[in-house]
Amino acid sequence: MSATVPYKYLHRKTNSNYRQLFFGRIRAEVLYRETVGREPLTPDQVAYEYNVPVEAVLEAIDYCTKNEELLNEERAREEAWIRATGHDRWPYAPRDYSPDT
Secondary structure (H helix, E strand, C coil): CCCCCCCCEEEEECCCCCCCEEEEEEEHHHHHHHHHCCCCCHHHHHHHHHCCCHHHHHHHHHHHHHCCCHHHHHHHHHHHHHHCCCCCCCCCCCCCCCCCC
């Protein structure tokens, strides 16, 4: 993980299951995904939607692109927990949900 670059807006969150950085209660990855998802938004739009400074969104983009391996590990761990606890099945997931296997 890139520990040499200080971020003004992103910080570690104590007592979190995630190792990635946060802006307040928002994971950096959440802000980043909004800029590259199915319907990508500009950093300005993400900042507006989440009521955060645009600089925080830009930091999240920088952080996530530099820490892709960590984010992949965290996503895999969360996905495994969801499957292990049955949260990928009704009533936690829609009845017609079919997970990719």
